[in-house]
Amino acid sequence: MKNIVLFGPPGAGKGTQAEIIKDAYNLFHISTGDVFRYNIKNNTSLGILAKQYMDKGELVPDEVTIEMFNEVVASNLDCNGFIFDGFPRTTSQAMALDHLMNSNNTNISAMIAFEVEDSILISRLIKRGETSGRVDDSNESIIKNRIKEYYKKTAILKEYYQKQDRYYGINGEGKIEETSIRLRKVIDSL
């Protein structure tokens, strides 16, 4: 299996790039943000809980996120590999992911990170907010809080994967197609 973690701050392009490469490599795409939004739309108890955090740009608590994530992975194990988009976001989540992969006799092939300037992230998210209908894209202070959460809790994961020689940083600025080419080059080298 080729299991890839796409990494980077909100607005870096993880979701966009995941959609492009999933078919090319026949991988199953899991976006924890999408799973939460699906639950919110369907008014499930998970959705009601997650919404309180998401609307403010905060992370949903680890216990809730990890349990939900494990369930989604377990029900899609018959694929060539996964693209993880938006997970892990904390060290506990990264450890839970390694544990889950190991217990299925596989591992994380790479964390591929999109490097993008904050000012570009903010303008991308504001633009997306014009059509996404997402509460967390609708207001600059919530967007800034999401980026702050990333630097406070998530960016540290770069070190976690670097120590295991599994970290690859790529330039995520410029055109979508340019980033896709850089991304494919890394995936092909794995």
Ligand code: AMP
């Ligand atoms: P995203 O669609 O990846 O931008 O995620 C939107 C929101 O969903 C985040 O701001 C968090 O509130 C929540 N979320 C998504 N993935 C996670 C995660 N792995 N851990 C905690 N919260 C998450």
